Structures are given as C-alpha cells and as structure tokens.
Amino acid sequence: MRPFDRWAVGLTVPAVLLTTLFYVLPIAQVLVLSVTEPAPGLANYEQLLGSRAVARVVMTTLEVSLWTTALTIAASYVVAYALVQMRPSVRRVALFMVLVPFWISVLVRAFSWITILRREGLVNLAVTGLGIVDEPLQLVHNRTGVIIGMVHYMMPFAVLLIYANLAGIDRRIMQAGRSLGARPMTVFWKLWVPLSAPGIAVATLFVFIFSLGFLITPTLLGAGRTVMVAEYISVQITNTLRWGVATGLSTMLLVAVGFVVFIAMRQPALRAAFSGRQG
Amino acid sequence: MSFLVARDLRKTYGPVTALADIGLDVEEGEFVTLLGPSGSGKTTLLMAIAGFTRPDSGTISLAGRDITGVEPEDRDFGFVFQGYALFPHMSVADNIAFPLKVRKWDRARVDARVEEMLGTVGLADLARRKPRELSGGQQQRVAIARALAFHPKILLLDEPLSALDRTLRETMQRELKRLHRQTGVTFLYVTHDQEEAIAMSDRIAVFQKGRIVQVGAPRDLYYAPSTRFVAGFLGVNNLVDARLVRGADGAVEIEALGARVALPPGKVADLPEGPATVFMRPEDIALEPTPGEPALAIAGTVADVSFVGSFDLVVIEPRGGPEITAHLPADRTRALPVGAPITVFVRADAIGVVPNT
Ligand SMILES: Nc1ncnc2c1ncn2[C@@H]1O[C@H](COP(=O)(O)OP(=O)(O)OP(=O)(O)O)[C@@H](O)[C@H]1O
Numbered sequence A: 001m002r003p004f005d006r007w008a009v010g011l012t013v014p015a016v017l018l019t020t021l022f023y024v025l026p027i028a029q030v031l032v033l034s035v036t037e038p039a040p041g042l043a044n045y046e047q048l049l050g051s052r053a054v055a056r057v058v059m060t061t062l063e064v065s066l067w068t069t070a071l072t073i074a075a076s077y078v079v080a081y082a083l084v085q086m087r088p089s090v091r092r093v094a095l096f097m098v099l100v101p102f103w104i105s106v107l108v109r110a111f112s113w114i115t116i117l118r119r120e121g122l123v124n125l126a127v128t129g130l131g132i133v134d135e136p137l138q139l140v141h142n143r144t145g146v147i148i149g150m151v152h153y154m155m156p157f158a159v160l161l162i163y164a165n166l167a168g169i170d171r172r173i174m175q176a177g178r179s180l181g182a183r184p185m186t187v188f189w190k191l192w193v194p195l196s197a198p199g200i201a202v203a204t205l206f207v208f209i210f211s212l213g214f215l216i217t218p219t220l221l222g223a224g225r226t227v228m229v230a231e232y233i234s235v236q237i238t239n240t241l242r243w244g245v246a247t248g249l250s251t252m253l254l255v256a257v258g259f260v261v262f263i264a265m266r267q268p269a270l271r272a273a274f275s276g277r278q279g
Numbered sequence B: 001m002s003f004l005v006a007r008d009l010r011k012t013y014g015p016v017t018a019l020a021d022i023g024l025d026v027e028e029g030e031f032v033t034l035l036g037p038s039g040s041g042k043t044t045l046l047m048a049i050a051g052f053t054r055p056d057s058g059t060i061s062l063a064g065r066d067i068t069g070v071e072p073e074d075r076d077f078g079f080v081f082q083g084y085a086l087f088p089h090m091s092v093a094d095n096i097a098f099p100l101k102v103r104k105w106d107r108a109r110v111d112a113r114v115e116e117m118l119g120t121v122g123l124a125d126l127a128r129r130k131p132r133e134l135s136g137g138q139q140q141r142v143a144i145a146r147a148l149a150f151h152p153k154i155l156l157l158d159e160p161l162s163a164l165d166r167t168l169r170e171t172m173q174r175e176l177k178r179l180h181r182q183t184g185v186t187f188l189y190v191t192h193d194q195e196e197a198i199a200m201s202d203r204i205a206v207f208q209k210g211r212i213v214q215v216g217a218p219r220d221l222y223y224a225p226s227t228r229f230v231a232g233f234l235g236v237n238n239l240v241d242a243r244l245v246r247g248a249d250g251a252v253e254i255e256a257l258g259a260r261v262a263l264p265p266g267k268v269a270d271l272p273e274g275p276a277t278v279f280m281r282p283e284d285i286a287l288e289p290t291p292g293e294p295a296l297a298i299a300g301t302v303a304d305v306s307f308v309g310s311f312d313l314v315v316i317e318p319r320g321g322p323e324i325t326a327h328l329p330a331d332r333t334r335a336l337p338v339g340a341p342i343t344v345f346v347r348a349d350a351i352g353v354v355p356n357t
C-alpha cells in the first residue's frame, strides 16, 4: 500500500468505530435481549407468533406500507417525469419545492396534516362547502390519514431517486422512438417506463422498507386506531416494559427487511440499478 | 419541383444563429451530404427536417406538401442518430420490429421484414442480442436497419460513422452506398469529413456559420469552389493571397508568391481587379514547367520532405509568402535536402481564383 492509501484507510477508522459502537453493538444487544429477557429461550418468539394482536399489527403494517409504496411511486413518477421535461430555469424552482419538506420536522408535518384533514379542516370545508359531499370525510385518525402522511413523507425521496434515473436516460432514444413513428403514449409506455425500471425498483424498495419502520406519522395520524409495528414496539418498551417482546419483534422486522432486500436484489431491474447500466 | 424542399429556414438560439436563410432542394432517390465544420448548423437543419426542431421561419415541404408543422412521428422519415440511440432494453430484432409494430403491421409481416432487414445489414446471427452486446459497427447496422425497415420516405443520418475507426468507416461507407442503391431511398447525410462526403454523395451542400455557401456534385466543388472557405474545406489545398491584375486587352494576370502569370481567358470573368485568393492543389505542383504552357514559377526553399507512399510530400517555403505543400515524385526528392533552394511550377490553368471572403 502506498502511504496515501494507508492514510485513506486510516481515515475510515473513526467511522468504523462509531458504527460498531452505536449501531452494530446495540443491534446485537437487541438480538441477545430477545432470547434472554425475561428468561433464556425462544419464548418471546413463540408468544409473538401466537399473538393475534401482533398478527393484526403486522397485517396493518404490510397493508399500509404497500399502499404507501404504490401511491408514492405513482405520484413521484409523475413529478419526476414532469421535472425532466421542464426548462432548466423552471426545473430549479420545482426541484427546490420538492426539497422543502426535508427541512420541516416530521412532527410539524404530521400536525399540519391533522389540521388540514380533520373534520373542520381545510379539505372538509372545501368539499362540504362546494356540496361535493354532505357529511365531512373521515380523513384522519385512521388508515387514510396515516397513508396520506406517509406518502407525503416519502415522496421527496422517491422523486429524487426516480428523477436521477430519468435524467440519465439519453433523450435521443425518445427522439429515435418518435422518428420511428411512436406516438406519445407509446413512447411513454414502451420507452420511458422500461428504461426507468431501475429507478422505479430502487425507489420501490427504499420506500417499502422505510415504510415498514414508520413511527411518528402513524402514531399521530392513526391516533391509536392504525397501529404499525414500530409503534407497537415503542409501546412495549415505554408503557408495558416488555423488553423481550419488543426486541423479538424488532428482530423479526430486521429479518423481514433482510429477506425483502434479498428477494429484491434477485430482480434484474435492481441488479441493473446497482451495476449502473440501463435495461 | 423537387422532392424535399427547404425554403428560407431560420433558427436562432439566443445570440447564436444556427440557421440563416437556408434553402435546399433534394431530388427523390438522391444522396445529399451536408458538409461543414463543427457548429455550422448541419444537425440543426437535419433536426428541423426531421421535425424535432421548429424553425423560427421558413418552410419545409415534401413532394409538394408543406410539412413544416407536422410532428416527427407523422413524417415517416428514418433517422440514424449520432451514437445510434438504439433501445437498450430490446433485442436487435425487437429494435428493428419497433417501427413496424407501432404501424400495426401483422405479426407475420413484421417477422418477415425483420428477417429481411437483418439479412440486408448482415446481422442475421445476432437477432437475439441486446445492443450493449454488439460492437460499434454492429450497433450502427442495427440503427440503419431499424430506420429503413418501415420504408421511410427519406433517411436522415447524423454523422453515423464518426465513432468508428478508419477501416471500419471505409467498409461502412461502401455499405451505406450499397444500401442507398439497393433501396432507392433518398439519403440526407451529415458529416464534417470531406473525404467521406466526396466518396459517397451525389451532391454536397457546404455549410458555413448557418449558411449553405455552395451546393454541387463533389467534382464541381472540388474543381470549382466558389469561395475561399469551400476551397479550403474540400481537399488539401494551398490557399495563397494574390492580386488580380486586368490588362487593357482583357488579359488577366495573377500575382502571387513573388511570381506572376497570365491566366487562360474566361477563368475569372466575374472577379474585380485587386486582392483575391489563389488555390493550387498539391498534385498540380511540379518540378518542371509543362512545355508550351504558361506557369507560375515559385522560388523558395525546402522546409520538409516526408514519404507517404506513391509520392513524397514536400513542404516549400516560398520567398514571398506562407508555406505550400506539393506532391512530388519520390525518385526526384532524394536530391532535395531540407534548406535547399527549389523552384516549382504550377500550370496557369490549374490555378484557381476565388474572392477573398
Ligand atoms: N438546443 C440548442 N440550444 C442552444 N444552442 C444550440 C442548440 N442546438 C444547437 N445550438 C447552436 O447552434 C449552432 C449549430 O449547431 P449544430 O448542432 O447544428 O452544429 P453542427 O454543424 O451539427 O456541428 P457538429 O459538427 O459539431 O455536430 C451551434 O453554435 C450550437 O451551439
């Protein structure tokens, strides 16, 4: 190794130490706790697998995460596609607006959504005022509210991931398509969509995994009626002090995420995304 | 009226004038090349004809019909892009089938045509490959097959060979000429390589700063360039500042490189007396005058001699002007050490005169 390389490797040592100390060790501790607390053995897992409450929480988590992923990807694709078509000057402004939510705390965003979506909120005032519906819509403190909040939280990430992919596609390919006689719909479905498969795949995986672990948004917007895994774990730790159950469920979430990633990485589109080529 | 007609096309990008009053006529089945240096507007014109660039003013018509406002997908023009722009997620066969499927050809007809096109460009064995699994030359053939598959009215090609190495480029030039003959499709071809343009085209349109400065058959442009720019761009030419002197009896003399010669009558009928540019081809420069013919006798010293095959390339530094290049027979150059004095002769009828601008 040249001195420079030795230096470069040396510079990563603090990061390795920090990660080990504050990330790897706590996770290991979670694993250990799940098989030792309150008594050594697999009792926690037996209890988790047999519990109807846990089954319901897991189902809710899966359903909410799938809905969030589907809606986020669809909406983000529209935004990203529009971004790519914009003139550079307009695009700068639009990208800025996509990024704004990053600077607003997730708590503030959740409370803002409550004020907008509640019975006397802006949306309900509008739709009842305009006579579109007679009764105010139930938009918050339920699954709908949770999904709205989560989609809003995830969209900037998904927009940026998909936009990066779309912006890298050679525009001459679309021109080639048109010169060969393809109309806008054909260009979109046969060229844009397949060529952005790697971006869609990465964004889908990212949003889905992120959604599985959401805590604050479902807690506030679900108001106890839509309980997801993270909130359930949090309650076990802070309220009922069942550390064994909490760490067991955490471990299962970790394994589930690992499994999703493993399956996903076998897909050609994702492999393409990580090897940096198209199609 | 010609098949494809462009009239008074203008296109500006901010302060840049990409096209300035372009007019071009192309006959059906012709092979026309747009030749010019980088940034002279060739791609812009091609994109305007394809429909991707809307000109600021002017019209484009095809077979008498105005198509200026027609969308690219409705023009039925094949386009071979610089870099080919193949669909990376489709196989070679699917790339070629794409224009046929969007035209809703039935399955059997699509398959037959794809087969035929693969045969035409010699890629029958590679039908199932993806574009990234092909060499540059093979990708090129796919792009051409795809653009010709649907019987386009015109094939537009933007520097299709610029990414290929020299030998492959020559093979592909012959291949393209064969395809042009075989299909009878009108080819509009962009290049900045003058040898390529001369070798392939029926006619060449020379671009300079958004204008077409001369259009003609390769031979016409080569032997009778109309401006200094065209003379310099086509073929290796010695361009030299000169003075035109008109005598009382209508005789015209040219004064260049410290020498003077009378030109044959009629050679420069429309040029005024005064400064002009003279061009001389390296192959027209000789060590002796042709007996009985007036010649410009240029005296100077040998600056460099290099062997290039059938002749030697000799750089001469004349007493009164810039260096000129001559092709001299190899058996005569052994006696020409660098620095030796030399006098060379150019027949008066081999001297070309163009205006200075
Ligand atoms: N989209 C654009 N925006 C701004 N300027 C442009 C655009 N397209 C072309 N131009 C300008 O117009 C002029 C002509 O460009 P064009 O691409 O037609 O040249 P070209 O002859 O094809 O050159 P090359 O041989 O380098 O491909 C150039 O000065 C170029 O910078």
Ligand SMILES: [Mg+2]
Pocket (backbone or CB within 6 Å): B042, B043, B044, B158
């Ligand atoms: Mg160009």
